[in-house]
Amino acid sequence: MADLSKYRSEIGSWLEANCPSDLLGLSMTAIEGPWGGKKWVPDYDSQRAWLERCADKGLTAPTWPTEYGGGGLDKAEAKVLSQEMRRLRVPPPLIGFGLTMIGPTLLQFGTEEQKREHLPRITRGEIRWCQGYSEPGAGSDLAALQTRAVDDGDAFVISGTKVWTSYADKADWIFALVRTDPDAKKQEGITFILIDMDDPGVSVSPILLISGSSPFCETHFEDVRVPKSNVIAQINGGWTVAKALLGHERSMIAETFGTGAGQRRQTMADRAKGYVGADAEGRLADPALRERLAQLELDTRAFSLTVQRSTDAAKAGHNPGPESSIFKMYGTELNQRRQELLVSMLGPNALGWEGPGFEEAELSVTRDWLRSRGNTIEGGTSEVQRNIVAKRVLGLPD
Amino acid sequence: MADLSKYRSEIGSWLEANCPSDLLGLSMTAIEGPWGGKKWVPDYDSQRAWLERCADKGLTAPTWPTEYGGGGLDKAEAKVLSQEMRRLRVPPPLIGFGLTMIGPTLLQFGTEEQKREHLPRITRGEIRWCQGYSEPGAGSDLAALQTRAVDDGDAFVISGTKVWTSYADKADWIFALVRTDPDAKKQEGITFILIDMDDPGVSVSPILLISGSSPFCETHFEDVRVPKSNVIAQINGGWTVAKALLGHERSMIAETFGTGAGQRRQTMADRAKGYVGADAEGRLADPALRERLAQLELDTRAFSLTVQRSTDAAKAGHNPGPESSIFKMYGTELNQRRQELLVSMLGPNALGWEGPGFEEAELSVTRDWLRSRGNTIEGGTSEVQRNIVAKRVLGLPD
């Protein structure tokens, strides 16, 4: 305990001394944050300096071993660090799939050589990663993937197309699932492999969404030669790696929606009053909208209490309870309802695509609503989630 | 046309002259109505006289051939008769499964001898019929029935149990599905047969429902000898007969809920105001309840317009449209919502099981609500209905 409070004061002083003052208090969500990589153009020049200082001290990956560029902190220390960062309103130096997805996977499954090659570059933000799982036509049925990897001595020659690769147009490397044995059963014969996107034969085309944005890409591989040393774990053993990673992705998504909810709450009622007015008692004038808003906020409260219950149980040393299985499904459906309610609140003012005649905040509501329809599809559809809960948690028969 | 208006005036005069005056204007719904049979105890003495007069004239089964006790009317004449009965507020002389279910089945599938034996007794209300389809453990999977009928020369010896036999305790004969070939595939090997409930070995025990009433019974057969001449259509050909009859039952149920809706509508808003009051504008004081009521009434309106659309299309000579496939499912679910809304309107006053402290009308709401939960189970569950629509109407694959 004494050590912890010592660490708290030390790291607090360091953060205060080192964080560029123009970054203090900036809210950087997972989407807008500093993703790093070769193509990174920071919003503020000082972000680059801040990243370097933190990387030098191992703070971009606080719990990773120091030999790979991590901070070597234990859980308690890492918690203190995150508390101090929040308290001092210091923004994260670096975020992204390298830190949250491929890094932990390499720590679990990678060879010593692979760790030494990739982890330090991740912690320094030199390389931005993306994920190559889904394919056109495969959808929820991930194991049906068709991208071929043909054995050619010390390398695989890879051909095929990945879809829904988030920000592939901004990434440097991709971790992908490829089919190394076309004769094996579906989930066998799949290999998890790392590919440098600068390699000849890799090309990327962004996908235009109904919301007008293009966070996802199609990534094409045309006879791309990838050394076998880039395979993670065994050849034909990629499904195990992928499952471990997928579980991680879903809990990340659930967290995003779960924690995002609280911040906007006050705004919803106030915004609603702005559009439909208040009655003599000061209550939202439209009672139907009022009840819908109450139901949504009540559900949001119940959901964040459930996320808290799960966290509190984990802190108390219990295994994850069955409640955590519903987070992805309920969190995304809740977000969709929130977006639809915002549209209803705005009424005709929610119908804008571009100005003039619509405020920026109104245009965001429209786009966010459209974007939210994808929440129950990406990262495991709600249907797949329900299948999983029915089987694993409720024990219902196939 | 000339003939029709002649028939109208003739039958009108006859009805006026013959209907006992104490019956005029009595509303008799399908449930409370004159079911006939050996155990019938009419609510009014004059009901028996009215039944006899009508039966003599063939009016209990207006469209059946006269040789079987029917009226021999064509559709247009039958419509005139029903219009005149409504206009003069004359109650039906007889209702029940004999007229609506086994009668039409005998007309379609019965031998000349079977028709002559049963139809006249049905039209005169001498025999009340019930239906023996479901069995304990069979549920929605009707074809899984186990009641055995063992071949014994000129008769079958029947053993087994039927459940959900409506009013079996008040019926004289039962039409039942029995398994005559235990080795055949499920839907084959089933025979449709008529059984006299006075036969030795037949016993009946009413089933107490959660609503406190017992409209259904368990009917037990213990080595009951039934002559083979009581088989309808072929031995082992009962499934065809049953399907024809089931379709008929479902459309009856749908009609009951569809047409019942309109009558109560005005009452709902008035009753609601009685329990929760009205605001200064005279509107229902509780806006959440108001919106729920509006949604229900709006759905009720949409449903009865759809029933009307189906009827109008039939009148115009079109084949039944796909919309008729949803009547049973939607009608029963609508009725459940209506009952639940009534419970919400009454609030704590809906919690009575018996007096004192609860009005009769309040106790009915409670019992009707409980009873309505069975609507989506009996006569083909909503799940089975959806499977059927998905397959037959939408053409979705198995």
Added chain:
Amino acid sequence: MQLVLSEDQELIAKTAADFAAEHSPVSRFRELRDAGDPIGYSPKLWKEMADLGWVGIPFPEEYGGADLGLSELAVVLEALGRSLAPEPFLSTVLLGGQALLLGGSDAQKKDWLPGIAAGEKIVTVAYQEATSRFDLHAVETRAEAADGGYRLSGEKIQVLDAPSADAFLVSARISGEARDAAGIGLFLVPKDAAGITVVPQTRVDHRAAGLLRLDGVVVPADAVVGEPGEAGALLERVVDRATAGLCAEMLGGMCQAFDLTLTHLKEREQFGSLIGSFQALKHRAVDVFTELELARSTVMAAVRALDADAPDASSLVSVAKARCSDAYVLATNEGVQMFGGVGMTDEYDIGFYMKRARAAELTFGDAAFHRDRFARLAGY
């Protein structure tokens, strides 16, 4: 009221469906959107539709119309709604045309209706303001007496087909408070009147609309449609008719969205099976189907009740609009979900229907608004 198509109506429906298949597939709408033309529809195709007699359906023969009803117009709108044809029926035939027909003077009708019916004139109604939401009587645009006529000042939003309109019927307040039913006038303003500015707006469904700014626009006394100060009731009648027509178009759209989804369910494989064989999806598809069948009945009832001037016509319009709003949103939400990832891409058509569903829902009052109106009309 017979809820069945007459033989004539069946014929019109078939002609319209064939026409839409040949001349107006969804790809045409996509091209118009991609072109970014503020007019947003094809004047040439509009003229062809007029030549086929569709534009004139609800107008008397003396003005070049077919003297038929909304029941006939509805089958055309349903067929065109299936492929999202953006031609200006709503603005010109239903809003502008009906306002002139129901409220216009003989001179106004003679001046404008023949041109409308012939597909040569576009007349739209500017009734919506920044804070009016769904209240037709929430009018802050002012009409002050001036020189024996009126001077109009204010701003109207999302005026349908404003960029191509030849004239606007503008609601403006002659007297009373912002939400009073009384004191509203409807003024016929030609597009070239001094003081008018039209700013094209881009909506999520890419149907043409615009801001209409009136900066002291002077109109003569005979520019008033109907009695001055009594346009509140006129607007309600006109919007009831336009709402019924919009519902017919929505019906076409939701049926097409459902058909696209059904086809996908029957063709798409996942986990070694057609996804249409998954029972959970089947049951949800049946629920969508049920809503569409109910919606169809309400639309047929609403247009027939309006044609017959039935006392419950407004109530039936609310029944139809509430149902169609919910059903269209449901059908397209389920559609995108069942399409999965590709349903979220601009490349697939299902997203167009999702956007159109929301735009239609928020035009002339959403489901909650019409449930409330239905209850009010029923006295509770």
Added chain:
Amino acid sequence: MQLVLSEDQELIAKTAADFAAEHSPVSRFRELRDAGDPIGYSPKLWKEMADLGWVGIPFPEEYGGADLGLSELAVVLEALGRSLAPEPFLSTVLLGGQALLLGGSDAQKKDWLPGIAAGEKIVTVAYQEATSRFDLHAVETRAEAADGGYRLSGEKIQVLDAPSADAFLVSARISGEARDAAGIGLFLVPKDAAGITVVPQTRVDHRAAGLLRLDGVVVPADAVVGEPGEAGALLERVVDRATAGLCAEMLGGMCQAFDLTLTHLKEREQFGSLIGSFQALKHRAVDVFTELELARSTVMAAVRALDADAPDASSLVSVAKARCSDAYVLATNEGVQMFGGVGMTDEYDIGFYMKRARAAELTFGDAAFHRDRFARLAGY
């Protein structure tokens, strides 16, 4: 606030579950119902529960209690709610006991709390009237000053455990209009007071209740609980606590109803398959499961907030009651539907839970009432 059971709470939960399994299976509730005894519970078992310390959980040690909180009581109520144990926790520990604890004078507490905690006295609150619905301030029963005390006249309905009550806490209006918060008094009336009539009522869930008629019942001035005229606020605090307790009981009931349903889904065959393998039923089961998990979190939060006297305690009580009301009804509606025909028979237990769900929903305000209260507390 930690949303996790402490070790002590885990232990209490286990003991209560074991006790319920051994002494209070649902068959016991069925027997009590069939017997038609108006008391409707077992005084012997109640005494045993008291001896185990459960009845005294929320009372201070000086009155024979365990000085624990609602968080501890909740785990007992959940366990007993699973098997529909009808013992008078709600009436005596939560309503009567809490009213005395929060509002009673020292003398009143000394007179009654030890008897309550020992399982020897039943004290209930008579707050509901024929037209009060869920409004605690809708009090028409009159309290007129008389002989230095009060004379009470009126009728209370569905007074929980009225047939076995030793005393009633009766809300009556000293001054003001029928729905004013101010002017209400709470009066302690022993069961043998002159002018009292108790008429047992039979409710759909067969939990004991009764009409309480007060025909000029005279009570002394020291029969007032709390300050005269200020019982409106006291009642709200008491009912908040009772609501949280009821929610815990509901949680147990809905979980048991779901467990029964799940077992049925895993055992029942139709069309050659276990019905639990049908995807549509699976997905619906997952939706019920989801609601139960959310309900559990809200119940845990509500009791902890009340124990901590947190400023958002009332809001959390409304969150819990709204959710539990909807979730219990959903779980039992789905349960009966999935059981099919046998679920409709009195012979199966699932119907008991359906009735109990509705009775609990309509006690202390239904979901709509609590959504509205939640919004009001949040300022909109």
